[in-house]
Amino acid sequence: AQTVTQSQPEMSVQEAETVTLSCTYDTSESNYYLFWYKQPPSRQMILVIRQEAYKQQNATENRFSVNFQKAAKSFSLKISDSQLGDTAMYFCALTGTASKLTFGTGTRLQVTL
Amino acid sequence: DGGITQSPKYLFRKEGQNVTLSCEQNLNHDAMYWYRQDPGQGLRLIYYSQIVNDFQKGDIAEGYSVSREKKESFPLTVTSAQKNPTAFYLCASRIGVTSNQPQHFGDGTRLSIL
Numbered sequence: 001a002q003t004v005t006q007s008q009p010e011m012s013v014q015e016a017e018t019v020t021l022s023c024t025y026d027t028s029e030s031n032y033y034l035f036w037y038k039q040p041p042s043r044q045m046i047l048v049i050r051q052e053a054y055k056q057q058n059a060t061e062n063r064f065s066v067n068f069q070k071a072a073k074s075f076s077l078k079i080s081d082s083q084l085g086d087t088a089m090y091f092c093a094l095t096g097t098a099s100k101l102t103f104g105t106g107t108r109l110q111v112t113l
Numbered sequence: 114d115g116g117i118t119q120s121p122k123y124l125f126r127k128e129g130q131n132v133t134l135s136c137e138q139n140l141n142h143d144a145m146y147w148y149r150q151d152p153g154q155g156l157r158l159i160y161y162s163q164i165v166n167d168f169q170k171g172d173i174a175e176g177y178s179v180s181r182e183k184k185e186s187f188p189l190t191v192t193s194a195q196k197n198p199t200a201f202y203l204c205a206s207r208i209g210v211t212s213n214q215p216q217h218f219g220d221g222t223r224l225s226i227l
Contacts, residue, residue: 004155033213045156045203045218052213091155099144099163099207100171101216103155 002027004094006104013082014112020067021077021107023092032096034068034075039106040088048090051075079109087111115140119204119219125227126191126198134189134222136204145187146205146216149173156203162187191224199225 003026013019025034036048051059051068058066063083067076079086092104117138126132136145144163148156158171162181176195181187187206191198201223205216 006155009153035215043201043221045205047215047217050213050215100158100161101146101156101205103148103157105153105155 002029002032002094002096002102004092004102004104006090006092006107008107009105010108010110012110012112013079015082015084017082018078018080019082019109021079021090021092021109023075023077023104025073025075025092025094027073027094027096029096032094034066035093035095035101036064036066036075036077037091037093037103038086038088039091040085045091049077082111084111084113117204117206117217117219119202119222121222122220124222124224126224127227129193131190131192132198132224134191134202134204134224136187136189136219137185138187138204138206138217138219139185140206140208140217141184142206142208142217143184144207144209145181146207147171147177147179147187147189148203148205150201150203150221159189159202 005024032053034051038046038048049061063080065078089106091106095101120135146161147159160179162168178190203221204219207216
């Protein structure tokens with residue numbers, strides 16, 4: 001069984017500041033993939049960034065980057081230069097060879113002026 | 114535009130009634146998924162299908178049924194056996210069965226009990 005834990009139910013950040021969302025996971029597989037999804041108030045699920053476990057280099061997508069610590073089974077998301085449009089629920093997710101995606105319980109991020 | 118279409122957006126179920134949620138994709142994706150989302154919880158997998166005429170149970174399949182007669186379509190039926198069906202339901206698809214491809218999601222259906 002695989003599990004994903006997000007220990008921060010809610011976070012707040014001021015516009016233009018940087019925020020880091022935490023995620024830890026557990027899996028018995030050696031080959032797996034990690035994702036961060038964003039769910040704005042519209043409820044649509046939007047892929048933010050993904051990381052292959054076999055790659056040591058941390059993934060980056062514009063203002064979004066991850067800190068992937070494989071030994072610690074940690075996969076945090078850093079959002080730089082936060083914008084009002086970043087306000088959303090953020091879900092960390094894990095998938096292995098079984099094609100199933102396991103989600104964490106989410107972190108609600110509020111970006112304020 | 115390619116995408117995933119879920120309908121209806123809102124659905125109401127009476128006691129003892131079966132209801133069917135529609136999910137159609139024109140992305141030519143092989144795999145399709147159904148998730149349930151409850152407040153304060155992440156998404157939980159109900160059923161998934163990696164190929165036409167084949168599907169597997171997810172973590173919370175009891176009270177639900179699916180079919181995959183066409184590649185583009187993966188309807189979910191919420192049966193009367195599902196005693197707590199009120200939730201937000203999301204359908205997703207993926208281009209292949211390899212894990213490095215992300216899942217793409219529809220806009221969801223909110224199901225409520227009358």
